[in-house]
Amino acid sequence: MNDIPQQLVNGLTNGSLYALIAVGYTVVYGIVQLINFAHGEVFMIGAFGALSTWFLLFRDNTSVWVLPVMIAGAIAASVATAVIMERIAYRPLRHAPRLAPLITAIGISVFLQEFVRLFYGTIPGFPSAKSKIPFPAIDGVTGSPFHLGSVVIQRPALFTMGALLVCGLFLGWFINKTKQGRAMQAVSQDPDTARLMGIDVDRIIVIAFALGAALAAIAGVAQGLQNNNIDFKMGFMAGLKAFTAAVLGGIGNIQGAVVGGLTLGVAEALATVFVTGAWKDVFAFGLLILVLVFRPQGLLGARVVDRA
Amino acid sequence: MTAMLEVTDLVVAYGKIQAVKGITFSVEEGQVVCLIGTNGAGKTTTLRTISGLLRPESGSITFEGERIDKVPAHKIVTLGLAHSPEGRRIFPRMTVEENLRLGAFSRTENTQKEDLEAAYELFPILAERRSQPAGTFSGGEQQMLAMGRAMMSRPRLLLLDEPSMGLSPLMMKKIMSTVRTLRSQGTTILLVEQNAQAALSLADHGYVLEVGKIVLHGTGKELLTSDEVRKAYLGEA
Numbered sequence: 239m240n241d242i243p244q245q246l247v248n249g250l251t252n253g254s255l256y257a258l259i260a261v262g263y264t265v266v267y268g269i270v271q272l273i274n275f276a277h278g279e280v281f282m283i284g285a286f287g288a289l290s291t292w293f294l295l296f297r298d299n300t301s302v303w304v305l306p307v308m309i310a311g312a313i314a315a316s317v318a319t320a321v322i323m324e325r326i327a328y329r330p331l332r333h334a335p336r337l338a339p340l341i342t343a344i345g346i347s348v349f350l351q352e353f354v355r356l357f358y359g360t361i362p363g364f365p366s367a368k369s370k371i372p373f374p375a376i377d378g379v380t381g382s383p384f385h386l387g388s389v390v391i392q393r394p395a396l397f398t399m400g401a402l403l404v405c406g407l408f409l410g411w412f413i414n415k416t417k418q419g420r421a422m423q424a425v426s427q428d429p430d431t432a433r434l435m436g437i438d439v440d441r442i443i444v445i446a447f448a449l450g451a452a453l454a455a456i457a458g459v460a461q462g463l464q465n466n467n468i469d470f471k472m473g474f475m476a477g478l479k480a481f482t483a484a485v486l487g488g489i490g491n492i493q494g495a496v497v498g499g500l501t502l503g504v505a506e507a508l509a510t511v512f513v514t515g516a517w518k519d520v521f522a523f524g525l526l527i528l529v530l531v532f533r534p535q536g537l538l539g540a541r542v543v544d545r546a
Numbered sequence: 547m548t549a550m551l552e553v554t555d556l557v558v559a560y561g562k563i564q565a566v567k568g569i570t571f572s573v574e575e576g577q578v579v580c581l582i583g584t585n586g587a588g589k590t591t592t593l594r595t596i597s598g599l600l601r602p603e604s605g606s607i608t609f610e611g612e613r614i615d616k617v618p619a620h621k622i623v624t625l626g627l628a629h630s631p632e633g634r635r636i637f638p639r640m641t642v643e644e645n646l647r648l649g650a651f652s653r654t655e656n657t658q659k660e661d662l663e664a665a666y667e668l669f670p671i672l673a674e675r676r677s678q679p680a681g682t683f684s685g686g687e688q689q690m691l692a693m694g695r696a697m698m699s700r701p702r703l704l705l706l707d708e709p710s711m712g713l714s715p716l717m718m719k720k721i722m723s724t725v726r727t728l729r730s731q732g733t734t735i736l737l738v739e740q741n742a743q744a745a746l747s748l749a750d751h752g753y754v755l756e757v758g759k760i761v762l763h764g765t766g767k768e769l770l771t772s773d774e775v776r777k778a779y780l781g782e783a
Contacts, residue, residue: 417651424637424648430599431635433619434628436652436699 243389245507251395251464253503254402258457259480260487260495261409262320262450268426268490269446271336275343276323277454278477279350280316284455285373285468286354287315292374293364302378305459312455319350320451321444329440347477355470370469373462380463394463401456406496409449413492418445426490475519482526488536497537548611550575550734551596551627551703556605558588558595565591567758568605573703573736573751578729580737580745580766582779583755589738590632592755593705596736597629598622609703624652628701632708632738634692638681642672645680645691649698657700665694668724686717693724703734710741722748742779746770754779 262277291311296304323346331339359366375381384391413419424432425442433439461476462468479502487498502522509521529536549572558566566588573579581589594600596607598619607615614622623629628649637645646665650658666673669690675683680691689709696704706725710718722744729735739745746752749766754775762774769775 420644420648421651423640424651427637427639428635431631431637432648433599434597434623434631435648435695436620436623437648438618438620 242508242511243387245511246504247389247391247395248510249504249507250500251392251398251503252506253483253500254398255457255460255464255476255499256480256483256502257402257496257499258398258405258453258460259476260483260499261405261492262454263481263484264487264490264492264495265422265446265450267484268492269422269443270328270332272328272339273343273481273489274328274447274450275340275477275481276346276350277320277450278473278475278480279347280320280323280451280473281454281458281461281476281480282354282468282470282473283319283350284312284316284451284458285462285472286358286367286458287455288312288459288462289371289373289468290315290364296374300374300377302376304374305376305379308376309456309459312459313452316451316455316458317448320447324444324447329443347473351470351473358470367470370467372467373465375466376463380466392464394460397463398457398460401460402496402499405453405456409453409492412449418442422446479522482522485526486529486536488538491536491538494536494538501537548608549573550610551736552606552608553592553596554606554608556592556595556607557603558591558600559603564603565758566595566602569753569755569758569760571753571760571763573734575702575734576729576732577750578725578735578737578748579751579753580739580749581753581755582739582742582745582769582775584740584779586757587755588758589755590707593629593707593736593738594631597627597705599629620652623699623701626700626702627705628696628699628703629705630692630696630707630709632711634685634688636680636683636688636691636695638679640680641677642680642691643676645695646672646698649695652699658698661698661700665697668697668727669694685712686714686720689713689717689721690724693721697728697733701733703736704728705736705738707738708740709737710739710744718744742775743770746775 259281263274266272266274288308288311291308295307327342327346328339331342355367358364365371379393379397381393383393413422421437422442424435424437425439429439461472483498483502484495486502487494505525506518506522509518551573554570555568556566557564557568581592583589591600595602598617602615606613609625609627646662647658650661671687672690672694709721725735726748737745737749746766746769752763752766752769753760754762
């Protein structure tokens with residue numbers, strides 16, 4: 239039992255990662271009522287974007303100033319992927335029955351995984367992505383952990399939690415204080431009336447996809463730093479967990495995604511303490527089923543991008 | 547001299563069902579023009595097509611000499627044409643002031659402060675409740691908010707869909723007198739109403755719609771006194 243504090247730290251770390259990805263599910267759902275099951279792959283492509291930036295520009299350099307450039311590369315790769323996927327796969331299906339875009343999303347997810355697996359290694363100078371690829375250990379952000387009494391805090395864990403804090407503050411500012419953010423709230427409440435106000439709904443949808451992708455990209459970098467490696471299927475389980483987190487918090491609700499992510503992470507960690515680590519996924523998805531049965535609107539409720 | 551708004555041979559369909567079957571009418575600058583008719587006559591469909599939410603099957607819509615029937619809705623409002631929709635459609639989880647500010651979304655000049663003042667002057671109750679969530683309001687208050695929000699874009703033509711729906715007689719009077727005020731301030735108004743008496747008594751010109759077609763038109767006075775209108779819409783034998 240005395241490892242509870244340690245497990246709480248681990249839980250909050252994983253939870254922060256889930257939360258960063260869950261925001262993407264929730265923002266897009268709030269605007270177009272679509273569960274973008276390819277969002278996990280957007281996260282994976284963020285990690286590959288960061289790695290590719292490092293290969294292209296830095297190679298053996300692991301100085302800390304390299305990291306912001308890698309994050310920028312990750313965001314560029316993820317945002318481009320998400321925006322292109324919206325344009326060519328989802329927009330033509332905007333008025334189709336709900337099942338069509340859902341199945342399309344699963345198709346894109348499989349496509350992106352296989353594309354990275356088969357294509358990445360064929361780029362000159364890049365390693366094959368058919369198995370795990372080592373992720374660079376950036377100075378200062380990885381390395382010897384901090385000790386707080388008996389609790390060990392890994393450096394990448396601090397990066398992940400810090401990233402969630404910064405992204406959360408940014409989102410709150412964006413949604414509530416900027417013109418595009420308020421337009422986004424309007425579209426999520428009533429798209430037709432939003433158009434009557436002069437809001438270009440297509441543009442807001444693109445912004446929603448891009449915003450979610452940027453946060454997923456940062457999560458991709460965080461995951462790479464935590465695990466020291468990345469692979470083409472890393473988005474599958476992370477995506478499912480983040481989707482669970484979004485539903486747990488109330489799909490469409492940004493605050494809910496953050497609360498849901500952290501709750502899920504901590505619940506998994508506690509399951510590790512009281513049962514066994516091997517059962518943590520059972521607990522995570524068991525929690526999803528319980529929420530869907532007893533509180534389908536989620537912990538915070540509402541399907542609206544209202545108030546980050 | 548062409549009219550401010552000209553609708554010519556407009557046909558609008560939902561799938562295979564035509565809701566508007568070739569109507570022609572116009573709105574002169576400075577007038578209040580009303581479309582009356584029962585449920586399903588095609589009044590709301592006509593307004594939604596003018597503001598770009600629906601695409602016509604055929605026919606044309608011209609606003610101030612410019613074809614707008616292929617212009618997307620979010621651009622039409624920038625041309626000076628605002629739409630206060632049926633059922634008010636205010637943003638329920640936003641405050642009064644946030645709703646009004648969204649009404650000014652299309653404005654490029656920053657006149658928001660004076661436009662807000664103008665909206666509050668038109669409807670003082672909105673000023674009292676500026677920071678309350680709009681979803682908690684009564685129908686009449688929501689109607690005022692919807693109209694105030696539409697005026698925030700400084701429209702030259704205001705489309706007003708069923709403003710009196712579900713309102714008390716007192717509140718309806720207030721809304722109709724606001725329509726007069728707006729006209730006197732220089733806004734042209736296209737009004738859709740089921741309450742024919744109220745609408746015709748303030749309209750310069752009226753059109754009667756029946757299942758997607760214009761069956762009768764004339765000045766407000768003419769229609770108020772016409773036998774057909776009295777029988778069908780004013781409940782007289």
